[in-house]
Amino acid sequence: xxxxxxxxxxxxxxxxxxxxxxxxxxxxxxxxxxxxxxxxxxxxxxxxxxxxxxxxxxxxxxxxxxxxxxxxxxxxxxxxxxxxxxxxxxxxxxxxxxxxxxxxxxxxxxxxxxxxxxxxxxxxxxxxxxxxxxxxxxxxxxxxxxxxxxxxxxxxxxxxxxxxxxxxxxxxxxxxxxxxxxxxxxxxxxxxxxxxxxxxxxxxxxxxxxxxxxxxxxxxxxxxxxxxxxxxxxxxxxxxxxxxxxxxxxxxxxxxxxxxxxxxxxxxxxxxxxxxxxxx
Amino acid sequence: xxxxxxxxxxxxxxxxxxxxxxxxxxxxxxxxxxxxxxxxxxxxxxxxxxxxxxxxxxxxxxxxxxxxxxxxxxxxxxxxxxxxxxxxxxxxxxxxxxxxxxxxxxxxxxxxxxxxxxxxxxxxxxxxxxxxxxxxxxxxxxxxxxxxxxxxxxxxxxxxxxxxxxxxxxxxxxxxxxxxxxxxxxxxxxxxxxxxxxxxxxxxxxxxxxxxxxxxxxxxxxxxxxxxxxxxxxxxxxxxxxxxxxxxxxxxx
Amino acid sequence: xxxxxxxxxxxxxxxxxxxxxxxxxxxxxxxxxxxxxxxxxxxxxxxxxxxxxxxxxxxxxxxxxxxxxxxxxxxxxxxxxxxxxxxxxxxxxxxxxxxxxxxxxxxxxxxxxxxxxxxxxxxxxxxxxxxxxxxxxxxxxxxxxxxxxxxxxxxxxxxxxxxxxxxxxxxxxxxxxxxxxxxxxxxxxxxxxxxxxxxxxxxxxxxxxxxxxxxxxxxxxxxxxxxxxxxxxxxxxxxxxxxxxxxxxxxxxxxxxxxxxxxxxxxxxx
Numbered sequence: 100x101x102x103x104x105x106x107x108x109x110x111x112x113x114x115x116x117x118x119x120x121x122x123x124x125x126x127x128x129x130x131x132x133x134x135x136x137x138x139x140x141x142x143x144x145x146x147x148x149x150x151x152x153x154x155x156x157x158x159x160x161x162x163x164x165x166x167x168x169x170x171x172x173x174x175x176x177x178x179x180x181x182x183x184x185x186x187x188x189x190x191x192x193x194x195x196x197x198x199x200x201x202x203x204x205x206x207x208x209x210x211x212x213x214x215x216x217x218x219x220x221x222x223x224x225x226x227x228x229x230x231x232x233x234x235x236x237x238x239x240x241x242x243x244x245x246x247x248x249x250x251x252x253x254x255x256x257x258x259x260x261x262x263x264x265x266x267x268x269x270x271x272x273x274x275x276x277x278x279x280x281x282x283x284x285x286x287x288x289x290x291x292x293x294x295x296x297x298x299x300x301x302x303x304x305x306x307x308x309x310x311x312x313x314x315x316x317x318x319x320x321x322x323x324x325x326x327x328x329x330x331x332x333x334x335x336x337x338x339x340x341x342x343x344x345x346x347x348x349x350x351x352x353x354x355x356x357x358x359x360x361x362x363x364x365x366x367x368x369x370x371x372x373x374x375x376x377x378x379x
Numbered sequence: 380x381x382x383x384x385x386x387x388x389x390x391x392x393x394x395x396x397x398x399x400x401x402x403x404x405x406x407x408x409x410x411x412x413x414x415x416x417x418x419x420x421x422x423x424x425x426x427x428x429x430x431x432x433x434x435x436x437x438x439x440x441x442x443x444x445x446x447x448x449x450x451x452x453x454x455x456x457x458x459x460x461x462x463x464x465x466x467x468x469x470x471x472x473x474x475x476x477x478x479x480x481x482x483x484x485x486x487x488x489x490x491x492x493x494x495x496x497x498x499x500x501x502x503x504x505x506x507x508x509x510x511x512x513x514x515x516x517x518x519x520x521x522x523x524x525x526x527x528x529x530x531x532x533x534x535x536x537x538x539x540x541x542x543x544x545x546x547x548x549x550x551x552x553x554x555x556x557x558x559x560x561x562x563x564x565x566x567x568x569x570x571x572x573x574x575x576x577x578x579x580x581x582x583x584x585x586x587x588x589x590x591x592x593x594x595x596x597x598x599x600x601x602x603x604x605x606x607x608x609x610x611x612x613x614x615x616x617x618x619x620x621x622x623x624x625x626x627x628x629x630x631x632x
Numbered sequence: 633x634x635x636x637x638x639x640x641x642x643x644x645x646x647x648x649x650x651x652x653x654x655x656x657x658x659x660x661x662x663x664x665x666x667x668x669x670x671x672x673x674x675x676x677x678x679x680x681x682x683x684x685x686x687x688x689x690x691x692x693x694x695x696x697x698x699x700x701x702x703x704x705x706x707x708x709x710x711x712x713x714x715x716x717x718x719x720x721x722x723x724x725x726x727x728x729x730x731x732x733x734x735x736x737x738x739x740x741x742x743x744x745x746x747x748x749x750x751x752x753x754x755x756x757x758x759x760x761x762x763x764x765x766x767x768x769x770x771x772x773x774x775x776x777x778x779x780x781x782x783x784x785x786x787x788x789x790x791x792x793x794x795x796x797x798x799x800x801x802x803x804x805x806x807x808x809x810x811x812x813x814x815x816x817x818x819x820x821x822x823x824x825x826x827x828x829x830x831x832x833x834x835x836x837x838x839x840x841x842x843x844x845x846x847x848x849x850x851x852x853x854x855x856x857x858x859x860x861x862x863x864x865x866x867x868x869x870x871x872x873x874x875x876x877x878x879x880x881x882x883x884x885x886x887x888x889x890x891x892x893x894x895x896x897x898x899x900x901x902x
Contacts, residue, residue: 112732113753114774130454135449137506137587144501153501183399189395236613238580240492244597245605249421250414252401328492332594333585345496353497359489377387500695539723542685543796544712544740553736557725 125235143311152348159350169352173340173359180336180363183254184322189262191322192315194266195231199273202301203229228274234267243329258336261322269318276310277303320371322362326359403526421602428606430444438611440511444587445615448506449578455572457563459514460521468529471477479522491577495586509586512576517570528562529555564630568623575631579612589615635659635682635800635832638890640691642681647882650674652681653856655691657830660797664823667836668845669853670876675836676720678853679802682834683717684708695800713740716798722789726778730769730788734760734776737796758793763794766821782809787818805838815839819846840872 142148165207202224239260246256284302289295302309330338337360429435452577465471467479489497495512502508536554582590589612596604636658644652647889652674659712660664667675670782680686681693684700685802695715716737724733733755738756739747744757749770754760757773764843765786777785785808807815818840819835826833837843843850850867851873852859860867 113757115729116753118751131449133447136444137451137510138463139451139510143503143507147504149501156500179401184402185395185398186402206493221623233613236616237609238576238612240580240583241612244583244594245421247419248581248597248600253504255418258402265556324490328490331492331496341493342496348500356487357493361485364488377383384878535719535721536725539717539719540686540736540739542712542717543715543737543798544709545736546739546744546747548744549739549742552726552727552748552751553732553739554723557728561727594858 100260112237122353145249156350159348160354161353161359163354164351165355169200169355173337173356176337176340177359177363179254180323180326180330180338181367183257183326183334183336184261184319187326188265188315188319188322189260191264191265191269191318194262195269195273198227198231198270199277200295202231202274203277203303222276231270231274232266234263235271236267237264239264239325243260243330243334249316252333252335254335257326257329257336260302260334261302261325263307265318265322270317272314273311275283276307276314278307280374318369320367324369339377400598406631413558424602425606427603428576428610430607432533434486434604434607438450438589438607441589441592442611442615444506445578445582445590446619448509448581448586448588449571449574449619452510452578453517453574454568455510455514456517456521456570457567459518461563463518463522464525464529466604470529479526483519483522483526485498486515487523488519489516491516491581492584495581496582499585503592504585504587504591506587509578509581509588509590512581513574517574521566521570524566524610525559527561528559532558561630565627568627568630572623576616579615633667634694634780635696636693636694637681637688637700638692640681640688642677642686642688642691644677644680644686645742650677650743652677652688653767655856657851657858657861659669659695659834661832662691662827662830664826664833664847665835665849665851666847667834667851667877668838668840669836673701673853674856675853676804677856679717679804679834679836682784682800683802684712685717695881704734709848710847712765713797714799716793716796716801718789718793718801718803718806719900724777724785726776728777730764730775730777730780731757731760732773734763734791734795736809737792737794741754741797759789759795760889763791764788766825767791767818783811783814786810790818790822795821797829799829801826801831801833803833803835805836807842808838816846818833834889840876866884 127359185259242260242263243256246259246331247253280303284306285298288298288302291299326334326336327338327341330336333339333342337356341353341356341360344356393616427457435536443513463479465479466475467483494515498511498515498576499510499541499552502511523628532555537550538559540550540554545553577586580588580590582588583594585591589608593612596608633796636656638656638882639656641651643652644653650672655678667678669675679690680832682695684693684695687701693701695711700711703711722809732751735750735754735756738750742750742755750756761770761773764773767790769784769791770782771789772780772788777788780788786806790803790806793803799824806822807818810818812833822835823833823846825831835843835847844864848863851861852862852871854875860871862871
């Protein structure tokens with residue numbers, strides 16, 4: 100029988116204890132002030148006045164608003180929301196595709212044969228990537244807020260907001276898709292004198308098409324949700340209607356709109372899944 | 380295959396056409412000279428972004444408030460999500476599973492901003508509402524992810540303890556929990572990244588932080604202040620992306 | 633108090649595992665038995681049935697004087713604390729530390745609060761240390777289970793048995809990942825522990841020579857039925873050939889790295 104290891108007595112302390120304690124203290128040091136910053140106060144929910152308002156709001160939810168004129172208006176708004184999302188996504192694709200092509204390192208002619216890219220090309224590609232990052236970083240609702248100030252309430256603010264933000268997101272993903280393909284095929288074409296456009300159409304694009312479509316359709320689905328959210332700040336569609344009903348504490352209308360929204364998103368999800376299956 | 384592609388492609392073109400037509404009315408408004416001039420004016424008004432000390436301090440505070448909202452919101456969501464995931468993975472029978480799944484789907488389906496608008500009724504304006512709205516929505520998202528993790532792990536360790544007479548709670552903490560913990564942390568970190576963006580905009584409907592400040596200054600057309608807040612938002616999101624990425628790499632080592 | 637099965641039929645619910653047919657066995661407290669048989673003979677199912685992990689479709693079971701399946705839920709749960717089933721692949725959560733995995737044997741005796749407290753800071757480190765020391769693993773006390781080799785994980789699973797207070801020990805191929813010398817030693821430790829507690833020990837083994845070398849009573853299982861249930865000295869080569877058929881050659885393998893020419897001969901007399 101081996102002797103008991105001399106460095107470990109029978110009553111050793113747990114070596115992990117000290118580091119765990121440190122982590123715990125660190126976590127508390129961050130969480131406590133954070134909770135204070137958020138004015139975390141569950142007691143607020145139990146406030147008598149708030150409870151009464153909530154109760155009244157919940158009470159008005161049943162029965163949900165089912166008057167035909169209201170439902171008809173909601174149907175129109177739902178269609179407008181879909182229209183906003185669709186046009187916005189299409190524009191986003193139109194913005195993202197050219198930018199992604201420019202930034203696509205695989206189409207670099209100056210770096211054929213293993214050399215470095217020429218300085219101008221590298222700068223241009225870098226600049227385009229930065230543009231895409233900036234477009235992505237500003238939440239679409241902020242764009243919507245700004246556009247609403249500029250062009251007034253309505254659908255076009257939402258459309259442009261989606262176009263810009265999603266253009267940034269799609270651009271980044273398109274670049275990743277293009278660059279994840281084998282560079283061999285396009286490089287070979289470029290080395291033999293084909294133009295960048297030809298190399299792209301004949302080599303890169305056919306292979307990338309399924310992923311490209313898949314992600315773009317997924318973004319369209321997200322755009323539907325985003326359109327409703329933007330409506331809350333006056334950019335049209337279901338969201339604007341929801342905002343009005345919430346402000347007037349009309350629980351019945353809120354409930355109906357929410358149900359329509361959930362169904363709409365669910366349908367979009369199913370359609371998107373089906374489309375993506377078709378293109379796989 | 381080709382006939383089908385053409386059919387889908389054709390339907391797509393018709394669909395997009397219909398959408399464009401529906402919105403045509405507003406298009407002219409957007410691309411009019413008038414709008415262009417107003418946009419240019421706004422851009423001019425935003426330069427240079429406000430940079431006096433007092434305002435920057437306020438922006439700094441609002442940024443910390445935004446981070447705090449995202450942190451506490453995600454934390455509550457992780458706990459709530461786990462609580463929903465247990466029945467959602469079938470631990471307590473079919474009925475509980477169905478109900479838990481329904482709850483999670485409803486929570487997920489309604490965006491944070493809509494939740495914020497709804498919760499304003501119960502909790503008033505301010506960062507607490509923003510935190511709750513984030514927590515509620517994210518609990519649905521995380522709950523669904525956690526439930527999938529729970530269903531995918533091996534049941535062997537848990538069963539071994541239960542067959543030996545261990546109570547269900549102790550068996551959970553000794554076998555199931557250590558098995559899913561890495562995934563829980565990973566998902567939670569991933570959502571935290573996303574929630575910073577969400578926290579920033581929640582303020583727009585009254586959820587505190589940078590969003591509320593932005594909405595306020597924009598409604599008063601104080602473009603310079605708005606520009607600074609916007610820059611702060613971008614910087615914040617970028618920073619959190621970076622930190623979260625690093626944390627995730629460190630955790631999976 | 634005795635343990636017995638009478639006319640038991642049992643099967644795993646959603647598995648391809650062999651079902652047991654008409655099993656009748658009985659054990660005296662403190663007895664030590666080896667179960668042998670070809671792959672798919674039903675050894676795992678038998679151990680699981682004895683551990684009350686699966687319920688027989690027919691037949692009568694008697695564990696410590698009662699039929700476990702007639703007991704109310706809470707009483708069955710209490711009974712389980714006396715049963716220990718070690719599955720073939722050690723049920724250790726990968727990221728759990730060895731100390732907690734081993735102390736899990738104490739869980740039936742701890743309250744939930746104690747269990748949680750022990751996760752934060754292990755309650756009985758000396759006990760875990762002592763249990764691991766029996767298998768030469770005391771220096772792995774605070775390591776994560778996924779940092780151990782297969783053989784080490786198997787022994788940690790056995791160390792958990794030491795910290796438990798079970799009186800019926802059911803081990804499914806507990807030394808399959810250990811080389812012959814270590815396997816013998818580990819089985820020796822388990823047998824000593826069982827004797828100390830006067831616990832009944834039932835071990836399924838793939839290595840016939842280990843079974844014959846260490847256990848006085850051998851049960852041969854084939855296709856879900858008991859082929860033979862004999863004292864060691866009555867086991868003949870013919871019986872073994874009949875049991876294993878074509879598998880006989882491989883059933884003599886007792887572990888990795890074993891020189892086939894150095895196989896110990898079959899012991900026929902005790």
